Amino acid sequence: MAKIISVDVVDVRFPTSLSMDGSDAMNKDGDYSAAYVVLRTDDPGLSGFGFTFTIGRGNDICVLAAEQRAQPLIGQAVDDVVHDLGGVYRRLKSDSQLRWLGPEKGVEHLAMAAVMNAVWDLAARSAGKPLWRLLVDMTPEELVDVADLTYLSDVLTKDEAVAMLAELAPTRADRIAELAETGYPCYTTSAGWLGYSDDKLRRLCQEAVDSGYRHVKLKVGADLQDDIRRLRIAREVIGYDADLMIDANQVWDVPEAIAWVRALAEFKPLWIEEPTSPDDILGHAAVREAVAPIGVATGEHGMNRVLFKQMFQAGAIDFCQLDSARLASINEIVAVYLMAKKFDVPVCPHAGGVGLCELVQHLSIFDYVAVSGSLEGRVTEYVDHLHEHFVDPCVIDNGAYVLPEAPGYSAEMYESTLAEFAFPNGRYWSGAAGS
Numbered sequence: 001m002a003k004i005i006s007v008d009v010v011d012v013r014f015p016t017s018l019s020m021d022g023s024d025a026m027n028k029d030g031d032y033s034a035a036y037v038v039l040r041t042d043d044p045g046l047s048g049f050g051f052t053f054t055i056g057r058g059n060d061i062c063v064l065a066a067e068q069r070a071q072p073l074i075g076q077a078v079d080d081v082v083h084d085l086g087g088v089y090r091r092l093k094s095d096s097q098l099r100w101l102g103p104e105k106g107v108e109h110l111a112m113a114a115v116m117n118a119v120w121d122l123a124a125r126s127a128g129k130p131l132w133r134l135l136v137d138m139t140p141e142e143l144v145d146v147a148d149l150t151y152l153s154d155v156l157t158k159d160e161a162v163a164m165l166a167e168l169a170p171t172r173a174d175r176i177a178e179l180a181e182t183g184y185p186c187y188t189t190s191a192g193w194l195g196y197s198d199d200k201l202r203r204l205c206q207e208a209v210d211s212g213y214r215h216v217k218l219k220v221g222a223d224l225q226d227d228i229r230r231l232r233i234a235r236e237v238i239g240y241d242a243d244l245m246i247d248a249n250q251v252w253d254v255p256e257a258i259a260w261v262r263a264l265a266e267f268k269p270l271w272i273e274e275p276t277s278p279d280d281i282l283g284h285a286a287v288r289e290a291v292a293p294i295g296v297a298t299g300e301h302g303m304n305r306v307l308f309k310q311m312f313q314a315g316a317i318d319f320c321q322l323d324s325a326r327l328a329s330i331n332e333i334v335a336v337y338l339m340a341k342k343f344d345v346p347v348c349p350h351a352g353g354v355g356l357c358e359l360v361q362h363l364s365i366f367d368y369v370a371v372s373g374s375l376e377g378r379v380t381e382y383v384d385h386l387h388e389h390f391v392d393p394c395v396i397d398n399g400a401y402v403l404p405e406a407p408g409y410s411a412e413m414y415e416s417t418l419a420e421f422a423f424p425n426g427r428y429w430s431g432a433a434g435s
Contacts, residue, residue: 030055048122065111116329140165183400187215300350
């Protein structure tokens, strides 16, 4: 029987600040990074891979936290781990000394995401299935067992969750067949980084249209007149038949958010993303009321399922943008999807970071097949950066994610990537380019 014999956690950083990829009003010079976890077993053909996403300095702190989170897994039998994914999550979560550092927020929660992402990848690889297939093959009762429903019983009970999942279970195969034909719809942010020139913005918007995208997102929030000019360029290229979304990355206070979005309303954005502090539930509700019919979207910095519960309760958002590497992996993500279903809020996951597209494709497929049963108002982010570093990169065809087929969570990076971009001793960072 295979056992987990070691855990490696690598600080991986890519110099995206040099090209302004990922630049926005709040984060002007990020180097896309990952605290990358490898669960190694005594079976040389079986490991689990996972990560959490950061943008540079401080990634080493996440690495240290993930090493601490993962220690209880060493020596565990693989079968015991992958057949009790709810129990493993609860045992890791119950470490009160680490929990005190959060609880369920900040670095310790990012570390929990990285480790549990690797556990779920190990489970899918052990089963010989892509992660989305592992999930949709689970019974409603099995899914509810892995979901973290603590602190949620005032809005969602276990019985309600089982009933919601059971309602769609008989028709799961139909939706899988549909997605095999059409893929899952996505939008691109690759055209809209704030540091790009107008010429580059125009060119990338045209490339997006030519590639079949019907949704394009631009960063805003640094300068109003610049935003007006850039949105005008985008609409000239994509027209008004396609959807245009805008993202402020938390830079505004509530009154400023309302005034700024109203000034951009002529360009008919589908949503304003992260208009203010990600923790300000009532602030989001106020913005939503003031800027309607423009929608409000948030969630990539949503620290845990309780914050999402309150967002739903307060009617604060039109679109839920959960993050695959900030929430504590599948166990917490399933709970948020179930609440979103109950409150009839479409989930459009965030994927603007290294490897996040690889992960969220599995989540969106799972949502459509097993939870929501709907594509209405749902579109998942795609960013065309750094996919070449992954063994099983996501594939986009005509503005849609193609169903992944390889076993696992699509999280494994090439060993050559680690040798090049591990910080600080990888070839890039230790060489002249890094210095």
